[in-house]
Amino acid sequence: MTSPQGHEPTHEGASPGPPPSGPAPGLTALANAFIAFLFAASAPVAIILSAGARGGLDEGDIASWIFAAFAVNGALTVAISWYFRQPLAFFWTIPGTVLVGQALLTLTLPEVVGAYILTGLLLVVLGLTGWVRRVMDRLPLAIVMGMVAGVFVQFGLDWIRAFRTDAALVAAMTGAFFVLSALPGLARWLPPMIGVLVVGVVVLLFGPDMAAEGQPGLRDFRPDAVLAAPILYAPQFSLAAAVELVLPLAITVIAAQNAQGIVILRQAGHNPPVNAITSACGATSLVTAVFGSVSTCLTGPSNAILVSSGHPARHWLAAVILGVFGILFGLFAPLVTGLLLATPVAFVATLAALALLRTLQGAFQTAFAPGLPLGALVAFLVTLAGLPFLNIGAPFWALVFGFLVSLLMERDRLRG
Numbered sequence: 279m280t281s282p283q284g285h286e287p288t289h290e291g292a293s294p295g296p297p298p299s300g301p302a303p304g305l306t307a308l309a310n311a312f313i314a315f316l317f318a319a320s321a322p323v324a325i326i327l328s329a330g331a332r333g334g335l336d337e338g339d340i341a342s343w344i345f346a347a348f349a350v351n352g353a354l355t356v357a358i359s360w361y362f363r364q365p366l367a368f369f370w371t372i373p374g375t376v377l378v379g380q381a382l383l384t385l386t387l388p389e390v391v392g393a394y395i396l397t398g399l400l401l402v403v404l405g406l407t408g409w410v411r412r413v414m415d416r417l418p419l420a421i422v423m424g425m426v427a428g429v430f431v432q433f434g435l436d437w438i439r440a441f442r443t444d445a446a447l448v449a450a451m452t453g454a455f456f457v458l459s460a461l462p463g464l465a466r467w468l469p470p471m472i473g474v475l476v477v478g479v480v481v482l483l484f485g486p487d488m489a490a491e492g493q494p495g496l497r498d499f500r501p502d503a504v505l506a507a508p509i510l511y512a513p514q515f516s517l518a519a520a521v522e523l524v525l526p527l528a529i530t531v532i533a534a535q536n537a538q539g540i541v542i543l544r545q546a547g548h549n550p551p552v553n554a555i556t557s558a559c560g561a562t563s564l565v566t567a568v569f570g571s572v573s574t575c576l577t578g579p580s581n582a583i584l585v586s587s588g589h590p591a592r593h594w595l596a597a598v599i600l601g602v603f604g605i606l607f608g609l610f611a612p613l614v615t616g617l618l619l620a621t622p623v624a625f626v627a628t629l630a631a632l633a634l635l636r637t638l639q640g641a642f643q644t645a646f647a648p649g650l651p652l653g654a655l656v657a658f659l660v661t662l663a664g665l666p667f668l669n670i671g672a673p674f675w676a677l678v679f680g681f682l683v684s685l686l687m688e689r690d691r692l693r694g
Contacts, residue, residue: 304592305469306469306471306587306588306592307588307593307595307599308599309471310585310586310596311596311600312475312599312603313475313583313633314579314580314583314584314596314600315580315600315603315607317633318348318577318580319607319614320623322372322375323344325375325376326343326347326370327340328379329375329378329379329382330343330379332379332380332383333380333382333387334382335382339509341507341508341611341612342506342507342508342509343570344506344611345508345569345571345608345611346565346566346569346571346608347369347572347608348369348604348608348611349506350562350565350569350574350608351368351369352601352602352605352606352607352608354368354562355368355597355600356601356602356605358554359594359597359598359601360594360598362551362554362594364548364549364551364593364597365543365546365548365584365596366550366581366594366597367539367577367580367581367584367597367600367601368559368562368576368577369574369575369604370566370571370573370574371527371530371531371534371573371575372535373535373666373673374527374531374573374575375572376666377526377527377530377671378390378572381393381519381522381523385519386514387511387570389516389519390519391513391567391568392513392514392519392520393519393520393523393527394513394527394567394571394573395513395515395564396515396520396524397523397524397527397528397573398559398560398561398562398564398567398573399560399564400528401531401532401556401563401573402564403560404532404556404560405553405555405558405559406557408553410552410553410556411552411553414537414540414552415552417537417677417681418649418650418653418680418684419541420644420645420649421653421680421684422537422541422657422677423541423545423640423644423645423654424645424654424655424656424658424661424680425537425657425658425680426538426541426542426578426641426645427638427645427658427661428657428658428660428662428672428676429538429578429579429673430579430637430638430641431658432662433627433630433631433634434631434635434638436630437452437628437630437631437632439627440627444622444625446481446485447485447622447625448624448628450485451477451481451625451628452628453477454470454473454474454476455470455632458470458473469587469588470587471587471629471632471633474628475629478628478629482621482622504610505609505612505613506608506610509569509570511567511570513567513568522669526668526670527572527573528573529670530575530671530674531559531573533673533677534670534671534672534673534674535575535577536552536559536575537677538576539577540552540555542578542581542582542585543581543585545640548585548590550576558574559575562574579634580600581597582633582637583630584596584597585637586633586635586636586637587636645658649691650684650688650691652684652688653680653683653687653692656676656679656680656683657676657677657679657680660676660680
């Protein structure tokens with residue numbers, strides 16, 4: 279069912295109504311967008327750096343990859359979030375990045391680019407046929423949320439472990455979050471995550487120097503380069519690359535990444551346009567491919583941060599702001615990457631975990647409610663273990679094995 283303007287409905291059920299007035303909602307959208315950006319621009323960028331180095335890519339190749347991953351996907355995020363008035367944040371498939379790093383040991387970069395293009399075409403076809411929407415509508419919510427909980431619990435564990443390395447920083451940020459959360463009147467004018475950001479930056483700038491030994495800290499940061507210099511690659515199509523990459527990449531986009539984002543958005547009261555999302559991932563992957571970047575996907579953690587607080591009617595605005603940050607990061611990737619690498623790991627780990635805390639709580643509540651608790655538990659454990667099989671990441675197998683367990687052990691409730 280579509281709206282008169284041709285959009286898929288923005289929210290399931292009743293409309294959340296107009297957004298609340300006052301300065302806090304806009305600040306909340308800005309804070310959530312900035313935290314989602316910091317998350318995407320830190321650990322996931324480190325994964326690109328690691329995969330590229332493992333695959334023998336030079337600095338120019340990796341810089342071009344990062345440019346497309348942020349600038350092109352940021353533009354998609356702005357356009358599609360504005361069009362559907364929903365928070366639809368797109369970046370790149372992290373499991374696919376790991377897969378590509380391994381594939382580059384035996385394949386050339388032009389062959390990998392050819393596989394990216396074939397993957398993009400496959401995603402476009404799957405989105406246009408409507409097949410993905412039908413599958414997503416039939417996936418048991420409890421099992422999907424068990425998988426989501428397995429992904430997000432890692433962020434919570436990273437937060438707790440960060441107390442061991444940067445106790446003063448993490449304690450100050452955590453204290454700010456819980457104090458502001460416990461005072462609703464104050465939180466309306468100073469949202470908890472803004473307080474966490476401010477406290478964290480103050481400690482980094484004026485507290486003890488927490489840079490690792492031999493490594494420059496935030497106060498010592500001096501950029502070597504500022505603007506990105508993207509490279510255009512001519513694809514080379516080979517059977518070996520197609521067999522090794524196309525199907526696994528498509529599965530990681532649809533089942534390991536998009537499934538997370540779609541379920542998270544539905545839990546927040548939105549109705550994400552599944553077929554349009556899949557087609558957009560494919561079409562955008564065709565563009566990012568020529569710059570050497572891995573396939574586009576709907577991000578799970580970043581979307582979870584965008585909807586973690588604030589009125590649902592303003593969530594799409596946070597996504598647009600995130601997209602703008604992504605475009606700017608892509609254009610100034612060398613500058614911002616160096617700046618982020620100069621901050622302690624504990625800073626971003628704490629930001630991400632505190633922003634995702636309520637989402638993680640909701641994932642556990644949905645997964646282990648009466649219904650399909652055994653299938654959800656298996657999905658959670660398979661995801662938590664993180665072992666890939668047949669070049670396909672653990673989140674996909676979590677859905678497969680969780681569903682099979684429920685089919686065998688919880689058949690009556692699965693049918694219900």
